[in-house]
Amino acid sequence: MRRRSIVLRSAMLTARDLMGGLLVGAAIGALIDGLGKSVPTLARALAVVVTGTVLIISARIWGRDIAQLASGSNPRAAGRAAAFTVGPTIVIVALGLAGLEPVMVQRGARTGLEIHIVYSLVFVSATLLIAAVGAFALGSGLYQAAFGMRLAPRAALAAAASFLAVDLLMDALGWRVGAPDAGRRGTMVVVTTLGLFAAATAGGAVIGAMLPRSAPGPS
Secondary structure (H helix, E strand, O other), rough: OHHHHHHHHHHHHHHEEEEHHHHHHHHHHHHHHOOOOOOOOHHHHHHHHHHHHHHHHHHHHHHHHHHHOOOOHHHHHHHHHHHHHHHHHHHHHHHHHHHHHEEEHHHHHHHHHHHHHHHHHHHHHHHHHHHHHHHHHHHHHHHHHHHHHHHHHHHHHHHHHHHHHHHHHHHHOOOOOOOOOOOHHHHHHHHHEEEEEEEEHHHHHHHHHOOOOOOOOOO
16 A cells, blocks of 8 residues: 555544544543532533443554554554553543643733633643554554654644644634634634644644554564
8 A cells, every 4th residue: 555545544534433433432422521510410421431431442443554564563452552542541641631720821911821722722732642642552553662662752743733723824814712702602612622623633643653564574
């Protein structure tokens, strides 16, 4: 398979598998949370479990899909590595953001940072972390930890830079997180969704570009 085709397919598969799983998982979780208003604690816990399960399944599919592009790799190992690393990491980071965001916004306000700046710092950092963990797990599952170590920083930087670029572009177009009309327009949801889609696509492209044409030997 030609290199350009591998890069494009890796980008598309990463966006499809991971963003698809995230959107489906978030939608089901929100539905469970909404239907369980009489028992909010139980509903929230069930929503987290279901969302996490969907993410684990989608990450496993992603690992196997990328392994199909990688010469001499083990699809099962790549699927397992991605499933039990990417899914839980996304859930943990999301729960952490939900708890820390109000505190960070308040602290930012005290230091003169506007909400959209705090948002950019927090979500770009979260994207960097998730992409690094995911790329390392995938690379280790495909071949070995040394390949994962080479893959992680490049994919993470590409993903974080793409998220930031979308964030800045949307801000320039009038979609600023924390603006007076942001809640009515669902600005944070729109910007975050587009940013994560761009991050997944860019990170996937970098992964595809770094896949060796033949299986790497032991280091």
